[in-house]
Amino acid sequence: MYFKFIICFILFVAITCNSLDDWQKFKHDYNKQYKTVEEEAERKQIFLRNMENMKEYQRTHPDATFTMKINHLTDRRSKELVTGSKFFSNIHSEKNQKSIQIESNVPTSLDWRDKGVITGVYDQGQMGTASAIAAVEVIESYHAIRTKNLVKGSISQVINCCPEDTNIFDCILTKLGGSICGATFYNSSSAACDRDACQPVAAFNKINRFEPANEDTMLTIIQESPLYIGIDASQIGFEMYTQGVYRDKGCSQTTIDHTLQLIGYGESSGIPYWLCKNSWGTNWGDRGYIRIERGVNTCGIANIVEQVEYIDVTDVTDVTDVTDTTDVTGDAVRQFTFNGLSLALFCFVLHLFSNL
Structure with a gap:
C-alpha cells in the first residue's frame, strides 16, 4: 500500500518538475516578461493547462496527421486568439460532400508564394484583428497579380x-472607396478613420462571394487570386499546430471565429489540403502557415469564401455607345455605278459582234 503511494508520489513530482521545466524554457525561448507576479502566475496556469490539453490530444489521437508543439501563444487563452465577433458566429450551411475531382485544366497543386504575390506573415498580437489582416493580404495579392507590384497595405x-x-x-468599399494606403505611408494621428491619410497603393471595386462554397468551386477560383476564408480556430490542435495536414473532427463547421488568407492547395501523403496563411507570427505553425484537409469542409473552411477584383471601366465596351461611321449610302451608289458601267460595256461588245 505504502509502496504504491510512494511510486505515485514520485511520478507526480516528476511530471510536475517536467512541466515547470517546460515553463521556464518557454519563458526563456520566447523572452516572456510579465508586468506583475499575479499576471505571471495566471499565464503559467494557462500554459500548464494548454500543455496538458496538447498531451491529452496526442494521447487520444495517435494516428493524427499533424504534429503539435509549444509556441509563443501557449500562455494565451483560446478567446484571446480568435474573434468574438457575432458576424462570424453560427454560420449555418449544408455540409459539403467529399469531392476531389480535379478538372484537367486545373493544376494538381498551387502555391501563390512561388509567384511573388504574398507578403510576409503578420503577427496580430492581442489586437484581435484577423479579419482586417486577411482582407489587406487578399487586396495586396490581387494588386500584385494585376500590376506585377507587391506592396504592403496599411492594416492600421x-x-x-x-x-x-x-x-x-x-466596409473598405464604403468608407475607403475600395482603396488602401501603403503600410509605410499611413500616418494617422488618431484612431479615427482617415480616408485621405495618404495616396492609395492598392484598390478593388468588386467583391466576389462564394458563401457557402463548394470546394471544387474554390479550386477553380483560387487560380485567379488568393481567397479570404473563415474557419473555427478554437481547438488545441489548431492553436499548437506545427506541421502536417490539419484534420480535426472536434472543430465546428458552423461556428467561424477566425479568418485566414487561402494561398494554395496540394496533396501530402495522399491527403488533399488547402494551404493557408495565418496572422499569428512565424513562430506559430509551419513558419506562419497551415495545411488544412481539403474536400470535407474542415472546420467550416468552405462557409465564408470571398475574393476581390478590380473592374476597369475602360475595358468594358458598351454597344449602345458604339457608332458605325461607315458610309453605307456611298458604298451602294458606287456599287450601283460599277454594275451599270459593266452592263453598258457588255451590251456594246454584244452589238459589235452582232454586226459582223
Whole structure:
C-alpha cells in the first residue's frame, strides 16, 4: 500500500518538475516578461493547462496527421486568439460532400508564394484583428497579380475604419472607396478613420462571394487570386499546430471565429489540403502557415469564401455607345455605278459582234 503511494508520489513530482521545466524554457525561448507576479502566475496556469490539453490530444489521437508543439501563444487563452465577433458566429450551411475531382485544366497543386504575390506573415498580437489582416493580404495579392507590384497595405487604416463586427470588404468599399494606403505611408494621428491619410497603393471595386462554397468551386477560383476564408480556430490542435495536414473532427463547421488568407492547395501523403496563411507570427505553425484537409469542409473552411477584383471601366465596351461611321449610302451608289458601267460595256461588245 505504502509502496504504491510512494511510486505515485514520485511520478507526480516528476511530471510536475517536467512541466515547470517546460515553463521556464518557454519563458526563456520566447523572452516572456510579465508586468506583475499575479499576471505571471495566471499565464503559467494557462500554459500548464494548454500543455496538458496538447498531451491529452496526442494521447487520444495517435494516428493524427499533424504534429503539435509549444509556441509563443501557449500562455494565451483560446478567446484571446480568435474573434468574438457575432458576424462570424453560427454560420449555418449544408455540409459539403467529399469531392476531389480535379478538372484537367486545373493544376494538381498551387502555391501563390512561388509567384511573388504574398507578403510576409503578420503577427496580430492581442489586437484581435484577423479579419482586417486577411482582407489587406487578399487586396495586396490581387494588386500584385494585376500590376506585377507587391506592396504592403496599411492594416492600421483598415482597423481604424472597419470594426471587427462588420463585413470587412463592404466596409473598405464604403468608407475607403475600395482603396488602401501603403503600410509605410499611413500616418494617422488618431484612431479615427482617415480616408485621405495618404495616396492609395492598392484598390478593388468588386467583391466576389462564394458563401457557402463548394470546394471544387474554390479550386477553380483560387487560380485567379488568393481567397479570404473563415474557419473555427478554437481547438488545441489548431492553436499548437506545427506541421502536417490539419484534420480535426472536434472543430465546428458552423461556428467561424477566425479568418485566414487561402494561398494554395496540394496533396501530402495522399491527403488533399488547402494551404493557408495565418496572422499569428512565424513562430506559430509551419513558419506562419497551415495545411488544412481539403474536400470535407474542415472546420467550416468552405462557409465564408470571398475574393476581390478590380473592374476597369475602360475595358468594358458598351454597344449602345458604339457608332458605325461607315458610309453605307456611298458604298451602294458606287456599287450601283460599277454594275451599270459593266452592263453598258457588255451590251456594246454584244452589238459589235452582232454586226459582223
